[in-house]
Amino acid sequence: MSDTELEGIVESPWSGGASPFAVNSKKLGMWLFIVSDSLTFSALLISYAYVRLETPDWPRPFEIWPAIAKSSFMTLVLLSSSLTMVFGVSAAHKGEVKKAVRYLLATMAFGLAFVLIHATEWYTLIVEEHVTPWSNPWGTPLFGGTFFGLTGLHMLHVTIGVAYLGVIAWGYNKGKWTADHVEVSGLYWHFVDLVWMFIFPMVYLLSVNPK
Amino acid sequence: MSAHGHADVADGHDVGSTKLFVWVWVWLLLLTALEVFLAYERLEVHLMITILVGLSLIKSALIMSYFMHLRFERLGLVLLLIPAMVFCICVMLVVFFPDSIRLMNLRPPQ
Numbered sequence: 001m002s003d004t005e006l007e008g009i010v011e012s013p014w015s016g017g018a019s020p021f022a023v024n025s026k027k028l029g030m031w032l033f034i035v036s037d038s039l040t041f042s043a044l045l046i047s048y049a050y051v052r053l054e055t056p057d058w059p060r061p062f063e064i065w066p067a068i069a070k071s072s073f074m075t076l077v078l079l080s081s082s083l084t085m086v087f088g089v090s091a092a093h094k095g096e097v098k099k100a101v102r103y104l105l106a107t108m109a110f111g112l113a114f115v116l117i118h119a120t121e122w123y124t125l126i127v128e129e130h131v132t133p134w135s136n137p138w139g140t141p142l143f144g145g146t147f148f149g150l151t152g153l154h155m156l157h158v159t160i161g162v163a164y165l166g167v168i169a170w171g172y173n174k175g176k177w178t179a180d181h182v183e184v185s186g187l188y189w190h191f192v193d194l195v196w197m198f199i200f201p202m203v204y205l206l207s208v209n210p211k
Numbered sequence: 212m213s214a215h216g217h218a219d220v221a222d223g224h225d226v227g228s229t230k231l232f233v234w235v236w237v238w239l240l241l242l243t244a245l246e247v248f249l250a251y252e253r254l255e256v257h258l259m260i261t262i263l264v265g266l267s268l269i270k271s272a273l274i275m276s277y278f279m280h281l282r283f284e285r286l287g288l289v290l291l292l293i294p295a296m297v298f299c300i301c302v303m304l305v306v307f308f309p310d311s312i313r314l315m316n317l318r319p320p321q
Contacts, residue, residue, distance in 0.1 A: 205250035
């Protein structure tokens with residue numbers, strides 16, 4: 001936020017006389033959204049944890065290859081995308097537009113790779129192993145319901161994130177938007193990464209085939 | 212100031228160095244590797260989920276404080292966001308688990 005903008009806010013009768021959190025409204029808004037979205041995922045993960053722990057015939061179908069190898073690699077991809085996003089935000093704050101846009105594109109490429117690898121995994125489960133949200137060959141049907149529910153909602157977030165970053169990269173490159181917009185989109189992206197840090201161990205690692 | 216400009220340095224904002232962020236990334240990868248290793252250790256499932264969620268909480272704290280910049284924000288923002296979120300999640304845990312276990316015990320014996 002530029003200094004003149006800040007002065008405008010401080011002088012406005014609605015400002016409360018100051019900027020108590022020293023962030024702009026976009027960033028505060030994104031943080032509040034992240035808190036509410038984290039509660040959505042918490043509710044899903046907590047109910048998943050309950051059915052996982054209390055169901056005796058929970059299937060453990062995930063072999064090292066493909067499921068665990070692929071999902072570990074997806075974790076690496078998502079963590080790396082967060083790193084490029086951090087570099088993109090800091091380049092944007094230094095005013096290096098080209099560099100920031102390149103980092104944003106790299107982040108989008110990682111995100112897209114994540115979705116594509118995830119899609120191949122879904123394909124294996126659905127087509128080759130006949131898992132659906134209401135049935136599977138191994139045990140309780142809750143397995144498919146919780147698996148597709150949790151990973152599907154997360155995949156939706158990643159897909160929306162890739163589109164969001166694309167719009168921001170385009171607008172920032174054109175000079176339509178500022179480094180603040182890049183930073184706020186970064187917050188969303190890191191949150192998607194953070195959610196995967198819970199889904200990966202709870203959904204995949206609690207259903208590995210221990211052989 | 213250009214259209215893209217942002218006077219971060221002038222704000223006195225310490226935003227972390229490239230080296231710091233790479234280190235955070237390395238730590239996140241190491242903790243993930245530890246989780247994958249533990250998955251094959253045949254631990255009892257309640258113990259396993261406790262360890263995994265604990266490690267994930269450490270990872271999310273790293274992501275929030277460094278990648279999401281919370282460590283470099285004013286304390287007021289952290290106090291606005293984090294305690295409320297933790298409180299709500301604890302309410303869910305406290306209400307959800309005992310009640311669902313009670314309901315399970317109400318099932319007719321099979």
